Amino acid sequence: MIRKLIQVEFLKSKRKGFWLLVFLGGFGVVALQMVNYGVRKEYLLQQSDNDWIYYLMNISNFTPLALVLGIAILTSFMTSIENETNAWKQLIALPVSKLTVYLAKFTVLAFMLLVASLLLTLFTYGYGVFLDLGAIPYGALLKYSFYPFFASLPILALQLWIATVSNNQAIPITTGVIGVLPSFSAQNLPDWLIWKWPSLMNSWNEPIYYVWLGLGVGCLLYFVGMFDFARRDVK
Amino acid sequence: MLAILRSEIFKFRKANIWALIFVGPVIAIFAGLVDSGELPVNSWVYTVLMMNLVYAVLFLPLITGVFASIVCRYEHQAGGWKQLLALPVTKGRVFLAKYLLLVSLVFLMQLLYLGAIYLVGNMQGFAEPFPLEIIWKSVLGGWIATFPLIALQLWLAIWFKSFAAPFAVNVIFTIPTILALNSEKLAPFYPWAQPYLMMNIGGKVDAMFFVPWDQLLIVVGGSFILFFLGGYFLFNRKAF
Amino acid sequence: MKYVVETKNLTKSFGKEQAVQSLDMKIAKGEIYGFLGPNGAGKTTTIRMLLGLMKPTSGSIQVFQQDLKKSRISILSKVGSLVENPSYYPHLTARENLEAWRKILGAPKSRITDVLAIVRLSDVANKKVKGFSLGMKQRLGIAAALLNNPELLILDEPTNGLDPSGIIEIRELIKQLPQSHGMTVLISSHLLSEIDQLATTVGVLTKGKLIFQDSIEAMRKLAKQNISLRVSDQDEAHRLLLAKGIQTDYQKDRLILSEFTDEEIANAIQFLVQKQIAIYRVEEEKRSLEDIFLQMTREDQVG
Numbered sequence: 099m100i101r102k103l104i105q106v107e108f109l110k111s112k113r114k115g116f117w118l119l120v121f122l123g124g125f126g127v128v129a130l131q132m133v134n135y136g137v138r139k140e141y142l143l144q145q146s147d148n149d150w151i152y153y154l155m156n157i158s159n160f161t162p163l164a165l166v167l168g169i170a171i172l173t174s175f176m177t178s179i180e181n182e183t184n185a186w187k188q189l190i191a192l193p194v195s196k197l198t199v200y201l202a203k204f205t206v207l208a209f210m211l212l213v214a215s216l217l218l219t220l221f222t223y224g225y226g227v228f229l230d231l232g233a234i235p236y237g238a239l240l241k242y243s244f245y246p247f248f249a250s251l252p253i254l255a256l257q258l259w260i261a262t263v264s265n266n267q268a269i270p271i272t273t274g275v276i277g278v279l280p281s282f283s284a285q286n287l288p289d290w291l292i293w294k295w296p297s298l299m300n301s302w303n304e305p306i307y308y309v310w311l312g313l314g315v316g317c318l319l320y321f322v323g324m325f326d327f328a329r330r331d332v333k
Numbered sequence: 334m335l336a337i338l339r340s341e342i343f344k345f346r347k348a349n350i351w352a353l354i355f356v357g358p359v360i361a362i363f364a365g366l367v368d369s370g371e372l373p374v375n376s377w378v379y380t381v382l383m384m385n386l387v388y389a390v391l392f393l394p395l396i397t398g399v400f401a402s403i404v405c406r407y408e409h410q411a412g413g414w415k416q417l418l419a420l421p422v423t424k425g426r427v428f429l430a431k432y433l434l435l436v437s438l439v440f441l442m443q444l445l446y447l448g449a450i451y452l453v454g455n456m457q458g459f460a461e462p463f464p465l466e467i468i469w470k471s472v473l474g475g476w477i478a479t480f481p482l483i484a485l486q487l488w489l490a491i492w493f494k495s496f497a498a499p500f501a502v503n504v505i506f507t508i509p510t511i512l513a514l515n516s517e518k519l520a521p522f523y524p525w526a527q528p529y530l531m532m533n534i535g536g537k538v539d540a541m542f543f544v545p546w547d548q549l550l551i552v553v554g555g556s557f558i559l560f561f562l563g564g565y566f567l568f569n570r571k572a573f
Numbered sequence: 574m575k576y577v578v579e580t581k582n583l584t585k586s587f588g589k590e591q592a593v594q595s596l597d598m599k600i601a602k603g604e605i606y607g608f609l610g611p612n613g614a615g616k617t618t619t620i621r622m623l624l625g626l627m628k629p630t631s632g633s634i635q636v637f638q639q640d641l642k643k644s645r646i647s648i649l650s651k652v653g654s655l656v657e658n659p660s661y662y663p664h665l666t667a668r669e670n671l672e673a674w675r676k677i678l679g680a681p682k683s684r685i686t687d688v689l690a691i692v693r694l695s696d697v698a699n700k701k702v703k704g705f706s707l708g709m710k711q712r713l714g715i716a717a718a719l720l721n722n723p724e725l726l727i728l729d730e731p732t733n734g735l736d737p738s739g740i741i742e743i744r745e746l747i748k749q750l751p752q753s754h755g756m757t758v759l760i761s762s763h764l765l766s767e768i769d770q771l772a773t774t775v776g777v778l779t780k781g782k783l784i785f786q787d788s789i790e791a792m793r794k795l796a797k798q799n800i801s802l803r804v805s806d807q808d809e810a811h812r813l814l815l816a817k818g819i820q821t822d823y824q825k826d827r828l829i830l831s832e833f834t835d836e837e838i839a840n841a842i843q844f845l846v847q848k849q850i851a852i853y854r855v856e857e858e859k860r861s862l863e864d865i866f867l868q869m870t871r872e873d874q875v876g
Binding site: 099102103105106109110112113114179182183184185186187188189190191192193194195331332 | 621624625626627628645646647648649650652654656657658659660661662663664665669672673674676677678679714717
């Protein structure tokens, strides 16, 4: 059943511009560095001995912003497919469990974010090679592309929950706007704040912790959202 | 005209989410209190710089888009546009009324932000008197800098039925602000960077605003004319 | 008797307001059950509960003799429904909309073409639903409800937004479903005329209470006959009949006798003739179902 529901979610996401946004997310972050290095390459290369890592750091300044806001946009789009014409009642009156419907939406969203992270890796790699920055640090490249994805799973779970239960999409969009602020000024904030996690900055200096925390807390928030969704009457 | 504006205000009040104008100032208070470690220079100035970083770079441009989508929400639901436009009103006035409502909301939010700064300063017991003139300039300048952004967001909010679509465009333009602000060459020309620049105290105090007049007129004024007229004429031509 | 739908004491409250109060609904197999009631009576709330969209505050629901709470999914795989205004994905075509639901139902792909033909949307199958008229969207909703060839079809106000020829078409379609496919149909409406032409059983709901539930014939029987009399001396006739123990309703220009057998009427008239009262008119006044319906719902408002 879950496989069929996921197929249906993909079918419904046609012509909604999801894939364009996924592309823009992955590409946009690198495009900003194209402008940055295009304008002042000499200056930037002088800033560090390890040009590749410095380049990756520059990119990873923007990855959390794109992730947090991208999550807010994609979840709102995803739930508006049903919210806009009150199609929840049609969907839930089919022989499906509400839990599976919720899981299908979450899975499709997580998949889209994963594709965006993959695109980010490819574009980062491509432009890095173009800039000719020296030996390619593959480990760091993958780390800065995929760790933020796992670290942002709690945000995805939370935003999906808020977006499905809100009549008014202003609410999930506003939580997205609030959520982006910590990822932009992360240094001074406490480590428990989930919106800080995609920036991979923490007091232990161990970005991998946020991957595990992201998976754990993401699951937890996912279940809370799913059971709350199942508990509610369908409008 | 006044009647349309009143009706718009009524609808917005009934939307039960006018409380959103408090969100920014409240976050700014937290931002002001978190950074209370070492205070270099004038403590008021330092606090405002810290609060601006959180409030004006991303939050202010992004929230204008949320407001714009809210004031068009009723009309997008269940064919409200044709209901509204079948009343004895001109499309131009409807557009103007919605625009004025948005501008007033942002003004209210700016006033609350001013209050937030005052509150933070008092909570921290700053010795210096509240530099009202400087902060007022900052708040007013930030408000003016949002005029073009509000116009574009209103245009998009009318255009797209979905709530998230205008916001997506807003995000695409707002994120590069951070990059633009890093470059002294680019920043003055990027409309989405203007709210922060015009709120960024520390420029010439004797000037009217914290950015030069020609930058204000050309970048803010120019983009305002472009976005406002674009939205205005496309709204007039759009069939509902 | 085995019922396809049976609710016991079904109640739903929203805060203090009771939208549906202790409903005992019984729908037998092969029936077309007309669910009748004014707007806001609680019909849609009931239907939402039957589909598991809302949880009842109290009471139980059995569909196909299974508890809805326990076997919701297996029940719903044999149910087709259209709740209130039709739901659809505007950015998809009619065919794609049906495909989205078909995938979940697991019906054969050819079924999409079939149901589109049934509701006469074949010509616009590949157009986006965004541009459909209300009637076309309604047909699409009905097509969706038929996708899985359901044993129980639940249609909430299905003729909303349809033009007269569309209404007749859909009515003919619904009428033949029990015989041709063995379906049981629950159809709600606020229009009695619609139910009258379709239903075999009627349930009348007002203010959340089921005030009538029986066959349509039983409801028609309620359309009792009144006899109105116009006579030469109305006051005298009224007095004389009263003295003989015959109660009449004294109206401005006539006397009304209600709930009398043919024989009793004959006796009364013969009696008046004997008392030298001239009989001008004896007329039968039939109450329409509409009157009964209005009276039923009105009585409830008084009480």
